[in-house]
Amino acid sequence: MSSSFTIPRRPPMPESFPAAPRAYSPTIDALEKRAKHDPRAIDRFWKTIESTPLVEDMDESPDQALVTFLYEDPSAECVLVNVNKVTNSPSEGKMCRVAESGLWAATFILDRAWRGSYAFVSLGAKQYEAMSRGDRFTALRALRQEARFDPKNPDSEMTFGGRATSVAHLDRAPVQKWIESPSPDNVRGSMSPAIEISGRTVWIYAPPGVGETDPASCVVMLDGDVWRTSDSFTHTADNLALSGFIRPPYFLLVDSQGTEQRLRDLAIDGNISSYVVSELLPWAREHLPIAASAHNTVVVGQSLGGLSALKITLDHPDCVGNAVAQSSSLWQCDMLDRASQARTDANIWLEVGAYEPVLLPYHPPLVSALRSSGATVHYREYVGGHDMACWRGGIGDALAVLLGGRHLRSSHAGE
Numbered sequence: 001m002s003s004s005f006t007i008p009r010r011p012p013m014p015e016s017f018p019a020a021p022r023a024y025s026p027t028i029d030a031l032e033k034r035a036k037h038d039p040r041a042i043d044r045f046w047k048t049i050e051s052t053p054l055v056e057d058m059d060e061s062p063d064q065a066l067v068t069f070l071y072e073d074p075s076a077e078c079v080l081v082n083v084n085k086v087t088n089s090p091s092e093g094k095m096c097r098v099a100e101s102g103l104w105a106a107t108f109i110l111d112r113a114w115r116g117s118y119a120f121v122s123l124g125a126k127q128y129e130a131m132s133r134g135d136r137f138t139a140l141r142a143l144r145q146e147a148r149f150d151p152k153n154p155d156s157e158m159t160f161g162g163r164a165t166s167v168a169h170l171d172r173a174p175v176q177k178w179i180e181s182p183s184p185d186n187v188r189g190s191m192s193p194a195i196e197i198s199g200r201t202v203w204i205y206a207p208p209g210v211g212e213t214d215p216a217s218c219v220v221m222l223d224g225d226v227w228r229t230s231d232s233f234t235h236t237a238d239n240l241a242l243s244g245f246i247r248p249p250y251f252l253l254v255d256s257q258g259t260e261q262r263l264r265d266l267a268i269d270g271n272i273s274s275y276v277v278s279e280l281l282p283w284a285r286e287h288l289p290i291a292a293s294a295h296n297t298v299v300v301g302q303s304l305g306g307l308s309a310l311k312i313t314l315d316h317p318d319c320v321g322n323a324v325a326q327s328s329s330l331w332q333c334d335m336l337d338r339a340s341q342a343r344t345d346a347n348i349w350l351e352v353g354a355y356e357p358v359l360l361p362y363h364p365p366l367v368s369a370l371r372s373s374g375a376t377v378h379y380r381e382y383v384g385g386h387d388m389a390c391w392r393g394g395i396g397d398a399l400a401v402l403l404g405g406r407h408l409r410s411s412h413a414g415e
Helices: 026-035 041-048 125-133 136-146 231-243 259-265 272-287 304-315 335-341 360-372 388-402
Strands: 054-057 064-072 078-083 103-111 115-123 156-158 164-169 195-197 200-206 218-221 250-254 297-302 322-326 347-353 376-382
Touching (some): 078 125, 115 388, 195 272, 250 272, 259 304, 360 376
Parallel strands (some): 218 297, 322 347
Antiparallel strands (some): 156 164
16 A cells, blocks of 8 residues: 555653552561561572562452562662563662662552563663663663563563563453463474565464364464464464364464564555465465465454554455454554444454553544444453563454354453
């Protein structure tokens, strides 16, 4: 699509994000008091902590909890915790040294349905001061690049930057049942070597049982270079196939070709749409036993990929009939007008985080416009941010609905 539209390189940044309230942990407060009289109190405490973050109830607010992130670095002058869409500047993530020891802590009040990724960064005092004075967007990007995962938390996920980050959730967060590792007794799927299709790298994931009977459905995964490194993706694909919720589909994982190329291709006037429709799907339908119908074709994307998934599905209803659009970058175009003018019977899964103040307001109007145009829309808001920790669970839920023809019971808003 040719256009004179200038592609924004970054989303609009509000003057301030709603910050998660900081608080004091009763456990850490008591520890600091003991440490005044017992020099080894902190060492003993740290050895007893098997997993982090530390979660404490709030009697006066049962829908919230005190969540304390803990990190040990005796040589650091400053430690920051970068919690996705909870800390939105270096100062909001600055941790406190516990009783002049090498243990650092930061406590936040979070909704008990929260899930999110986080990591730690150790800095010198001058580094922190320079980062605090600089541009917030640049500072947050630098934090993500330098961050380290939590050694006392086994749950992790890859980021779009290709780094591992820790994942935490509270007791009311939605269960991510599809990402659990399948039983060792079950047959597992297989990932193909990299294949070049019309100048772009693609990987094909074949879950157990795919193509054994009728022609299979096809799921196009944008940012496939990220998802191919994620165990949560392969677990989801295999668990869906083994569960019987859906007939196993072929997954086509499309390489984003690096950050700058991704920004160009997945923008509203980028060329990923023509690539998927004119190059990728014709190749797949020629070389794989997949159904040619739009009804059996899904495009999955997050952020700019979510925007592209919507665009492809609305612009090419004869080719793609389903979209999974997670935290879509709706700030970049007039998707509301596009949806209002469409006449479609598409099946669309749309979700966004309650901690995404830029994206969240765009979504309810888009849901209404899509439904008015004839689309079936499954919409939910989760308590989290712009985060693979949340998206990884939504993919399985979405495909079970879009390809399985049944609705999952859920208490999420708007579904």
